[in-house]
Amino acid sequence: MAKYLEFETPAQKQATAFKSEYGLKNHGLVHLDRVFWNLPEAALYEEAIFRGEGKLVTGGAFLVHTGKWTARAANDKYFVSENSTDDKIDWGKNNRPICQEKFNGILHRMQAFLQGEELFVQDVYAGADPNYRLGVRVITDQAWQSLFVRNVLITEPDPNKLKTFIPDFTIIVSPSFKLDPRIDGTQTETGIIIDFSKKIAIIANSNYAGEIKKSVFTIMNYLLPLQDVMAMHCSANVGKDGDVALFFGLSGTGKTTLSADPTRELIGDDEHGWSDNSVFNFEGGCYAKAIRLSQEHEPEIHECTHRFGTILENVVFDKASRIIDLDDETITENTRMSYPLHFIPNAVKEKMVYKQPKNIIFLTCDAQGVMPPISRLTPEQAIYHFISGYTSKIAGTEMGLGIEPEITFSACFGAPFMVHHPYFYANLLRQKMEKNNATVWLVNTGWVGGKFGIGKRISIRHTRNMLNAALDGKLDNIEFRTDKVFGFEVPLTCPGVPDDVFEPSNAWGNKAEYWRKFEDLASRYIENFKMYQQDVPQEIIKAGPKRLNS
DSSP states (O other): OOOSSOOOOTTGGGTTTTOOSSOGGGGTOOSOSEEEESOOHHHHHHHHHHTTSOEEOTTSOEEEOOTTOOSBOGGGEEEEEOTTTTTTSOOSSSSEEEEHHHHHHHHHHHHHHTTTOEEEEEEEEEOSSTTTOEEEEEEESOHHHHHHHHHHSBOOSSGGGGGGOOOSEEEEEETTOOOOHHHHOOSSSOEEEEETTTTEEEEESOOOTHHHHHHHHHHHHHHGGGGTOEEEEEEEEEOTTSOEEEEEOOTTSSHHHHHOOTTSEEEESSEEEEOSSOEEESOSEEEEEOTTOOTTTOHHHHHHTTSTTOEEESOEEOTTTOOEETTOOSSOSOOEEEEEGGGSTTBOTTSEESOOEEEEEEEEOOTTSOSOSEEEEOHHHHHHHHHHOEEEEOTTSBTTOOSSOEEEEOGGGOGGGOOSOHHHHHHHHHHHHHHTTOEEEEEEOSEESSSTTTSEEOOHHHHHHHHHHHHTTTTTTSOEEEOTTTOOEEESOBTTBOGGGGSGGGGOSOHHHHHHHHHHHHHHHHHHHGGGGGGSOHHHHTTSOOOTTO
16 A cells, blocks of 8 residues: 555554564565554555545445456466476476576565565465465565455464464565566566575466466466376265265356355355375365356355355446346456355364265366266276366456367466376376375366357256265266266166166267267367376377277
């Protein structure tokens, strides 16, 4: 908050009540005006409103607009290239290098830029399992982003203990600090840069809070697999008998919606670790898409849009009545909401379970409308599809996406956040799922009866019924057919779902067109997998689709 006049702010007198002895000088941040340490939610609400950072809307949620940054700047993420990590990072379009000298220059300018400013600090944790948790310090120059950090990461129940907090990793966020591509070697004025040697990350020139969340996820994705812990872009829940289910998928495929099942307890909606003893949430909250949320189909999530503590991003609202419109995409298709996990009534309190997964679900949003609604995979097929990560990018989840979904292959169902080579994660997943005899399912949450614009989105009621049947073991002893293109097993029946749903061609008026599209998708799979062939065993390659006319 630029200050030309001095005002006493709502939490000014309590700014240092929960100050850590490990101060900001340790991060090169000096000559600061005032630092607000580990403020609780109510105090951050007051500070954010006082500073004009957003609006209070009906029900008590805090609504912000993030300017031109309404999604991740996927092309502006970098890792510092240095000796301790160079041979471990899978360099490429998702993991771009920047030299240590350039990063040092950017960091020093940011440190100078923040002199004289007011900053907000949150000392929190990533990873609910105490054996693998990471102490994270997030430093921001906006109160609402400090509230966001408390929503999505894990807070210390006793804030007095934070006086001795020493971070394992530090993230400095300044939306108003711009990079200079001419001297910094970046593509734009925006940068998300991680230095594993210094254990520091910076987020510059982006007001989108999701960059904070995904930076922490990326850091965990690098560190945990080196300890034989699977880091996963997935949601997770657990049944009454202790049966854990993992839901892998990109944004827009249904991870949050499908895992928030009232008949099962929610472990988390997006980011998890899988050790030999536990499945644990990296986070303490949820970050769900808000656009067109349905009270009928997503009651638990919809309820959170009207609660004190929730942050709504880029949702349209009526300024007079303060009533929000979840169907209005005027600002962006990627409207978002963050809220603490305990807002979901059936969430696991500890954010972890000492159980092993029984079912693994790969969620794909097939915008071509050709994939079966649910399929059972062999272990080899599972690894092939995990490395492939086929889905469609949904409008708004990244800067620059249009309205029509884009076919994409995102390795490990989260390539932008995977730091190691995809087979490093895939091999670790295979070891764990085979050790625990987990069943793997591929579920299509996309279109049926034709591609986007012709067909329609598959019924969420049908998808829920199929998933419930799979998780409850009701598909174990029914008849399956073998798909002649992909080779996976497709059930012929399922309770609560019409039988013709399981043969996707039935919904197409032109079956020849259906098979042409299906073969085209298989060809795309095969072409995409060529980049991994030299790094994976032959049995994985052979588990891919076969062209019918080859």
